[in-house]
Amino acid sequence: xxPLRTGRDAKARGICGxxxxxxxxxxxxAAWIGAEFLVVTTDLPHADxxxxxxxxxxxxxxxxxxARLFNEGRAPVVLVTDDGLLxxxxxTRHTNPSYAERAADELMRLGVGAEHIRIVPGVVSGGTxxxxxxxxGYASSEHLKSVLIVTSPYHARRxxxxxxxxxxxxxxxxxxxxxxxxxxxxxxxWMFPSGxxxxxQEYVKLGYYLVRYH
Numbered sequence: 001x002x003p004l005r006t007g008r009d010a011k012a013r014g015i016c017g018x019x020x021x022x023x024x025x026x027x028x029x030a031a032w033i034g035a036e037f038l039v040v041t042t043d044l045p046h047a048d049x050x051x052x053x054x055x056x057x058x059x060x061x062x063x064x065x066x067a068r069l070f071n072e073g074r075a076p077v078v079l080v081t082d083d084g085l086l087x088x089x090x091x092t093r094h095t096n097p098s099y100a101e102r103a104a105d106e107l108m109r110l111g112v113g114a115e116h117i118r119i120v121p122g123v124v125s126g127g128t129x130x131x132x133x134x135x136x137g138y139a140s141s142e143h144l145k146s147v148l149i150v151t152s153p154y155h156a157r158r159x160x161x162x163x164x165x166x167x168x169x170x171x172x173x174x175x176x177x178x179x180x181x182x183x184x185x186x187x188x189x190w191m192f193p194s195g196x197x198x199x200x201q202e203y204v205k206l207g208y209y210l211v212r213y214h
Contacts, residue, residue: 038154038157041156048144051080052081053149053150067107071112080119081131129209140172146173148177
């Protein structure tokens with residue numbers, strides 16, 4: 001009887017292994033769909049201004065995308081919002097510059113002239129909602145008719161929803177461009193802490209915004 005029992009055990013292990021593999025496959029597909037849902041774009045062939053949303057260390061990827069759009073002639077000016085956070089020590093500035101100042105420096109390094117860069121006045125430390133409200137006020141005061149927002153892919157859906165609501169009735173057209181983010185292009189993003197920081201946390205924030213600002 002031992003061989004028969006061994007055979008049944010092997011079959012059971014095989015079934016369990018198959019179920020686990022199927023579960024991982026289904027979860028990977030669901031994870032990929034979940035990540036892709038956050039990524040939305042609304043193209044504007046031309047805008048009055050490109051806007052780099054604040055995001056601390058995300059400033060590098062966002063300024064790189066904004067500089068590319070500027071150099072393509074998509075807008076005559078690049079706006080940078082300031083979340084008030086300070087970066088690491090800068091030997092050239094002899095201080096801890098804000099991430100907004102870092103973003104402006106990076107834009108210039110990437111070919112955007114200083115005369116084409118504006119840091120939106122005021123600190124937007126209250127998150128995307130405050131940022132959107134402050135941006136609408138600035139855009140209206142400068143008589144802008146269109147803005148092309150640049151942010152990270154995982155932030156795009158919440159940012160577009162929030163900014164469109166803030167800009168409602170203003171007559172200002174809003175476009176959305178996103179940066180490259182390889183982690184979101186893989187169905188295995190959930191295997192890395194950076195993936196959870198991007199996707200997992202963003203779903204929590206999106207849910208909060210839908211309830212808080214609906």
